[in-house]
Amino acid sequence: MNSAEIRQKFLDFFASKQHQVVPSAPIVVKDDPTLMFINSGMAPFKDYFLGNKPAPSKRIADTQKCLRVSGKHNDLEEVGYDTYHHTMFEMLGNWSFGDYFKKEALAWSWELLTEVYKLPKDRLYVSVFQGDDSENLPMDQEAFDLWKTMISEDRILFGSKKDNFWEMGDTGPCGPCSEIHIDLRTAEEIAQVPGKDLVNNDHPQVVEIWNNVFMEFNRLADGSLVKLPAQHVDTGMGFERLCMAIQGKRSNYDTDVFQPLIQFIANEAGVTYGADEKTDVAIRVMADHIRAIAFTIADGQLPSNNKAGYVIRRILRRAVRYGFTFLDFKKPFLYKLAAVLADQLAHVFPELKQQLSFVQRVIEEEEHAFLRTLENGLKRLDALEDKFKENNNTIDGKTAFELYDTFGFPLDLTALIAREKGLKVDEAGFGVEMEQQKSRSRNASATEQSDWVVLQPDVTTEFIGYDCDITDAHIVRYRQVKAKNKNEYHIVLDKTPFYAESGGQVGDTGYLISDTEQVEVLDTKKENDLILHITSKLPQNAAAGFKAEINAERRNFIRKNHSATHLLHAALRKVLGEHVQQRGSLVSEKLLRFDFSHFAKVEDAQLREVEHIVNARIREAIPLEEQRNVPIDEARNMGAMALFGEKYGEFVRVIAFDRQHSVELCGGTHVWNTGNIGYFKIVSESSVAAGVRRIEAVTAEVAEDYVQQQLNELNAVREVVGTQSNLSGAVQKLQEEYRALQKQLEQHELKQLGSLKESLAQKAQAVDGLNLVAEQVEVSNADHLKKLAFDMRQVVDNLVLVLAAEIDGKPQIAVMLSDNLVAEKNLNASQMVRELAKEIKGGGGGQPFYATAGGKDAAGLHAVPGKAIELVKNSLNR
Structure with missing residues (x-):
């Protein structure tokens, strides 16, 4: 049975048990501050478990893309070395939201595994929660009694809270669980050690394949457990491990989930998978990591230097590093794997196939950048090699960490390079x-969050902000959040006009007004499906009624910018092509920022055309066509554009400005007709990442102010050049005159440099067969200092040259040696300049014959020539 058939049999089985089969949620989390990525099958359903939102069906089944590389669930360092840990993995799940419970969940899991998949019963073990006295949690007797009807008692194991009480994190839904494990060892291996002794002991052939979690509790911030409003079932079955079991393999990587990728890598590298453990690990790392990289990019997360983007960049660089070190991939290669993966999973996760060229472009550019960084890091190591040899042949921890933090070198890569150079690494210092x-x-990000104080249980927020700016409201719940430099409150209302930040649109501000007080709402955010009104203080009487009123003037500017963003998107697709897809946006009261897929700079003429199209639509005063609660398939048939990486339900909101121009799925606020926007002006166009461009623009009064500011500057330039016509010609003439003067000045400085060279040559001191020149000089820039050093090398034999100069207020030192002195006298310019740099509180380095240094203390320059003479004499007397 191949992997596609295994997956489909799972979904079909639970469809036959009246489960609604739903697609995977995007792997990138947009509205949950506690998660960067979906790390478990239950994460997309957290609000259903907590009762914050009703589930679309009481029974659901799916296969969910998951990623575990940070936080509590961090498996990254094991990936590639063992047979069953992965960064991205699929979690098959069946879910009950207040419907069936233990009896059905356990029976169906056993039926599917043993009767549909035909896994041998004598290889299976199950575990149940043994209870925990510290929290007064009893043993799961019900699960034990149910299992006894299906499997012999000697195959039922009792597990501690660590193994058999599932918790998503420090807070949130949780409950006892019952796992199913399979023993995949040979008969001979089983005869030596019973399988039950290896369950939950990290044995690669005795692995958990199914976890039935019985969600009964909610873990609060104070650590206590409270009962959830209803009992739920959360199950998870690792798809990759299931395939290993059904296909009779000893490793997940030996299944057809990974083999197409593995064989492609091996063929390209010219190696045989299974022949050498080092290359095998590298191949497994690359085959695993491309899945995480490709799908997170497809779901909207670009590699970057912070938060979720940094996680992806780290995974990508880890894969590149393994390929570079062990498979000799010195040029970008990883991006090619995306095509293999897209073809393999097109039937279940089509989003990668649909965006393949974009995803490949992003990965390839990231590879280019990191390969250059690798090269720079290696040069840095080479430059410091002498220092390490003086330090007992050890790369100090601070330098090892600099290589990690600045150049992306993991510690094991630094250690590998060190061994090749006969060095070691201070791992403790690292x-x-x-x-x-x-x-x-x-310390920078630490927050302390209280539990919710619930005033009205089982009440969800009604958002009326599309139609109203003010409403009567009551507080449903609130909590306090303490951070390093702030103390704020999160308030949830039963009804609100406040739009919570999402889809690129910023959150509303405004006030909660009662008869006795007015509390300012500083921002509005979304946490899963809760709308959080953020304030700096709590109303004195939280149980009182309030008027919830947004800042209507600010909202009006936001509306204009959001509607203009839709018109911009449509215009870009018309001018540049249908490949243009939104990759991110920011809509505030001040400006709109729109990121989109495009592989070249947008030319000025194209920008003017885009701007013209948008303003033409504004002048047409096209009325807004808004449709709410439209079935998702019907919306797509209307031509509505869905954004990759966004999570859409069965029913969506469609925003259109004349269906010929712009039709999009959108939850934001908009103008009633395009004429309300007033005017649209592009401010800038730039690159954000590989294959992603950014346009910033302004509308309405802000656009008018921007244009007026530009005109004011233009008029100021006219006054300076003294002309009202042919301004560009006048500016060009000034530039030509400036370049001519610059050239004259350069010639004059070079002439002075020649005179300085002759003067320095005459000052050469004979010291033990050397010609030593050590002087403080005046030069205009660092290039002239370098030229002077190399020119001196041509006219003075056996030269030891030390030049000190203050350039633009900063001290600099250059050391130049004749080649024969490096070879015969064991002199080293790099070592000398580091020692001299101490006088100016700086540092530097370079090559054995030429090195430079910079510093912070120009007052120390006068001491450099004397110290240089002392260094040379000491070196010769050794």
């Missing part, structure tokens, strides 16, 4: 530096 950085990061 650990100290790493912990200090983590501590700084934790």
Whole structure:
């Protein structure tokens, strides 16, 4: 049975049990501050478990893309080395929201595994929760009694809270669980050690394949457990492990989930998978990591230097590094794997196939950048090699951490390079530096969040902000959040006109007004499906009624910018092509920012055409066509554009401005007709990432102010050049005159440099067969300092040259040696300049014959020539 058939049999089985089969949610989390990525099958359904939102069906089944590389569930360092840990993985799940419970869940899991998949019963073990006295949690007797009807008692194991009580994180839904494990060892191996002794002991052939979690509790911030409003079933079956079991393999990587990728990599590298453990690990790392990289990019997360983007960049660089080190991939290669993966999973996750060229372009550019960084890091190591040899042949922890933090070198890569150079790494020192950085990061982001104070249980928020700016409201719940420099409250209302930040649109501000007080709402955010009104203080009487009123003037500017963003998107597709897709946006009261897929700079003429189209639509005063609660398939048939990486339900909101021009799925606020926008002006166009461009624009009064500012500057330039006509010609003439003067000045400076060279040559001191020149000089820039050093090398034999100069207020030092002195006298310019740089509180380096340094203290320059003479004499007397 191949992997596609295994997946489909799971979905078909639960469809036959009246489950609604739903597509995977995007792997990138947009509206949950506690998660960057979906890390479990239940994460997209958290609000249903908590009762914040009703589930679309009481029974659901799916296969969910998951990613575990950070936080509590961090498997990254195991990936590639063992047979069953992965970054991205599929979690098959069946879900009950207040419907069936343990009896059905356990029976169906056993039926599917043993009767549909035909897994041998004598290879299966099950576990149940043994209870926990510290929290007064009893043993799961019900699960034990149910299992006894299906499997012999000697195959039922009792597990501790660590193994058999599932918790999503420090807070949230949780409950006892019952796992199913399979023993995949040979008969001979089983005869030596019973399988029950290896369950939950990280044995690669005795693995968990199914977890039935019985969601009964909610873990609060104070650590206590409270009962959930209803009992739920959350199950998860690791798809990759299931395939290993059904296909009779000893590794997930030996299944047809990974083999197409593995064989492609091996063929391209010219190696045989299974022949060498080092290359095998590298191949497995690349085959695994491309799945996480490709699908997160397809779901809207670009590699970057912070948060979720940094996680993806780290995974990508780890894969590139393994290919570079062990498979000799010195040019971008990883991006090619995306095509293999897209073909393999097109039937279940079509989003990658639909965006393949974009995803490949992003990955390839990231590979190019990191390969250049690798090269720079290697040069950095080469430049410091002498220093390490003086340090007991050890790369100090601070430098190892600099290589990690600046150049993306993991510690094991630095250690590998060190071994090749006969060096070692101070790993303990690296650990100290790493912990200090983590501590700084934790301190900067640390927050303390109280549990919700619930005033009206089982009440969900009604959003009326599309139609109203003000409404009567009551507080449903609130909590306090303390951070390093702020103390705020999150307030949930039963009814609100406040739009919560999402889809690129910023959150509303405004006021909660009662008869006795007015509390300012500083921002509005969304946490899963809760609308959080953020304030700096709590109303004195939280149970009182309030008027919830948004800042209508600010909202009006936001509306204009959001509607203009839709018109911009449509105009870009018309001018540049249908490949243009939104890749991110920001809609505020001040401006709109629109990121889109495009592989070249947008030319000025194209920008003018886009701007013209948008303003033409504005002048047409096209009325807004808004449709709410439209079935998703019907919306797509209308031509509505869905954004990759967004999570859409069965019913959506469609926004159109004349269906010939713009039809999009959107939850934001908009003008009633395009004429309300007034005027649209593009401010800038730039690159954001590989294959992603950014346009910033302004509308209405802000656009008028921008244009007026540009005209004012233009008039100021006219006054300076003294002309009202042919302004560009006048400016060009000034530029030509400036370049001519620059050329004359350069010639004059070069002439002075020649005179300085002759003067310095005459000052050469004979010291033990050397010609030593050590002087403080005046030059205009660093290039002239370098030219002077190399010119001196041509006219003075056996030269030891030390030049000190203050350039633009900053001290600089250059050391130049004749080649024969490096070879015969064991002199080294790089070592000398580092020592001299101490006088100016700086540092530097370079090559054995030429090196430079910069510093912070120009007052120390006068001491450099004397110290240079002392260094040379000491070197010769050794």
